[in-house]
Amino acid sequence: MNYINHFIHRRDFLKIGSIGAFGFATTVSGWLWQQKSAQAADLSAIGLPSLSPDEALQKLMAGNQRFAQHHPQHPDQTEVRVREVAQAQHPFATVLSCADSRVSAEIVFDQGIGDIFDVRIAGNIATSAAIGSIEYAVALLETPLLMVLGHERCGAVTAAVQNQPLPGEIGTFVKAILPAVDRVKDQPGDAIDNAVTANVRYQMEQLQRSSLVSERIQSGQLKLVGGRYDLDSGIVTLVA
Known part of the structure; x- marks a missing residue:
């Protein structure tokens, strides 16, 4: 940067x-x-096509389908691609996802170098630093798609549901997830799974407090979506 x-x-x-x-x-x-x-x-x-928000979402989800069906294409990972984006980046999507080692956006969406602007933090929480990174991507790089990606059996969300003392700075993300946990604490079903989805929605709300993000959404230049990654199947499901 x-x-x-x-x-x-x-x-x-x-x-x-x-x-x-x-x-x-x-x-x-x-x-x-x-x-x-x-x-x-x-x-x-460099002749790169610009995508509409809907086209960007379609491209992202098509990549996940390839990954989940074990037919990845590994696009944009050649030496030519490295040289092509060496001087400038033009990612078609920004993804706020968990730092979990099993949820790497380029892999689960079958994309390559320069395709996704990654912002990764435990619990996919919209901290000030995360929002600043996202604002850079949507306002300057003009990515047409922004996804908040949660995942099954998230350790950060589990810690928030249990809400027990944790050593060091490990528990700093719990406070940012607790409002989402409170929203679904009385719902039937698995408490952690419910909280994972609720946390995606809650962090999406936090992102919309950014004027740079909200203005681009309102103008139709940016689409904000939520996703839930299934660790067992590799499938990303959109969160309504």
């Missing part, structure tokens, strides 16, 4: 301090426009 590193250089902070709040907003707006224009130019230069 060298664009961001450049933008927040100490010299730029000194400039921001001298121009005040209005000037800061203008600077940020102009910087976003410049980076988006550069991304669009890069996209055109």
Whole structure:
């Protein structure tokens, strides 16, 4: 993310301090426009097609179907692809998923290098850092699809359901999941599985609090969906 590193250089902070709040907003707006224009130019230069939100979702789910049926194509994993995206990235989807080692988005959706902007954290929770990463992807890289992906038997969700003391910083994600657990605590069925789905919905709500995310959803440029990954079958089911 060298664009961001450049933008927040100490010299730029000194400039921001001298121009005040209005000037800061203008600077940020102009910087976003410049980076988006550069991304669009890069996209055109290498001949990559732009996808609508629905087309991006279809592409993602088709990849999962290949994976679950044990017919992966392993696209975009060649030496040519590495060189093609070396100078610029144009992922067609952003996925907020759990850090669980069994739920790697590129693998379960049968995609390759530069296809998915991954944001992975235990419990697929929308922390401030996670939201910032997602805002970068949807506002600057203009990914047309954003998915929150939970999974069966999630350890983070299990910890939230049990709500017991945990050592070190392991339990820091529990607080972010508890509101979802409370919503379904009286529902029939498996408490953990219910909470996994509820947590996907809850984190989707948190993402929509971002103006950068919500504005693109409202304009039709971005589609926000939820998914639940089944560890046994490899199938991702959309969460309504």
